[in-house]
Amino acid sequence: MSAGPRLLPWSDPNGKPCYLVTDHHGYVSQVADEMEDLQLRTGAELITIGHEMLGDNKVSAMELRYLGNRLCEALRDALRVAKSRGERLPEPEE
Template identity: 40%
Template structure:
């Protein structure tokens, strides 16, 4: 992560990361990024539920399993990006004592 920059939950058309000055937590772009992250997390919950259902179905075919795994991989990448971005914005604190 670049100092003072927030990793955004999307990339450029070429797949490169996008950053925003972390000093602007309430800017339009920052609030949009918050909304996109929330939508990605909700989507990840739905994908997880669907993947679990496919895995529990003994009759699920290869197509269903591959689709579930593909979506789960995409969602995991989004969640990891969110976690990395949020973790980088946590301010270190002094331990008590």
């Protein structure tokens, strides 16, 4: 694994990314792994809910706007997880 800092699945209070310099086996790394898993599961659940809502003609514009906002948050989280995990992949051999 890469020895560089790990992008964490949360931001600081100002919205800036947080990083951890670690061997990837400590407590904070474990918490970050669990948070990433939760974020990805939440996104998958939102997709299921979204499909159901889009098929229901009785859903209001306010409900769809709320769903859209939650889906944007889930996408942001998933992209951060992908970036973090991509940065931890080993460098390809020449």
